[in-house]
Amino acid sequence: MLSREEFVNTIVELLRKAETELEEDVLDAIRSAEKKESGVAKLILQSILRNVEIAREKRVPMCQDTGIPVIFLEVGREAELNFDIYEASKEAVAKATELVPLRPNAVHPLTRENSGNNTGINVPVVHCRVVEGDEIRVAVMPKGAGSENVSKQMMLLPGDAMRIEDFVVDAVREAKGKPCPPVFVGVGIGGTFDESAVLAKRALLRDVRKMNEFERNILEKVNELGIGPMGLGGKITALAVLVEIAHCHTASLPLAVNIQCWANRRAFAVLKA
């Protein structure tokens, strides 16, 4: 049986890892962009790569906006748990805030009062689903505000599938330099209003080097925008476009675009339960 302590410590370590190290697929994407750019755009990407190195060596968060923690859980239906995973996730985030440390970012949405430890009403955000097996798969994604603030959602008409590409490109165009480009673009198509947004975020967990033709086509259009690193112009505005889909009501076509900064911070673990 998985102990609460082991679960909590795993989340703390995953948060530390996500904040201080980039996964190889994300690094590959930034490195290859650096080779393609020149001038100021190249200098920015070199600074970003140097920053990632310093963060890993010194074990400090690569960005001061350590984000709002989003936790994805896939709980095997045979897994034995004798604790509340939502409460344990909350405890882990509070602990990580002190240990990593994380900047206290969580505030009450109306009073703007800061809770001081990145937890609060319905925070951390935990997306949980039950799957086959006896393992618990954990992914954490600290999400910064710069990129989250320019994310977009739209309920398209059922016959508007051809508008999807333009909507995604427009979202990146309007965002300009704000989300710290080059960005990763998570897209959720279908499902319901809420599910499309979760799909868009979940897409960002995928290996960013593996895109299908549909995704590569949108990426090409996004990069024609010429926004470039930090919005100062360049060939690379986005490093990947990642699309997840779900069946939806015959009368609707939900669409969500979750923009992620170059620091597509996430970390994964599999726990035996």
Place this chain on the structure above:
Amino acid sequence: MKTGYVSGDINDTADKKDEEIKARRIDVKGNCRIFAKLKVREVVYLTGTLVTARDKAHMRAVRLLKEGRKEEIPEELFEYPIYHCGPLLKGEKIISAGPTTSARMNPYAPALLRETSCPVIIGKGGMCEEVLKLLSDRGCYLTFPGGAGALAAESIKCVKRVYWEDLGMAEAVYVLEVENFGPCIVTADSRGRKV
């Protein structure tokens, strides 16, 4: 209260690390003229004093100005480069301190700039025309690579003073002593040119 300009001297014209881009090192001291001389796409590394301010500090400063309580505003905000940044601290030490999105400060920056001689704003994403116009009379707007918090923290030698800690870690005003803080890219200059 001191309201004189902050000086700067160009003391290096080439950065050996980057062959394609010429970078300048600037000492931020007592006269702002140097920032007005910079041109768009130039790259600079700053040494001297910077002062951080983001959303809540701007709101408070503007409120105090309106209420005629100017003397309660941190004096450094009147004469040193303003850095849009909400740092991450471990104890007393800043460990990550990249820029935050400057556009959020658009509604507050004009009132503050009109009352100060702040020579330059450092942030990311650029600012509105009104702010850039006010800045162009005295200096320029600099972009620091977004998200490069660990890199920025490397060049922070110490925190000289902290104001308004009640606003929280990210929103307090920190007076920083920096060395070779950069790369800072000129993205709006005194002639109204911008990237």
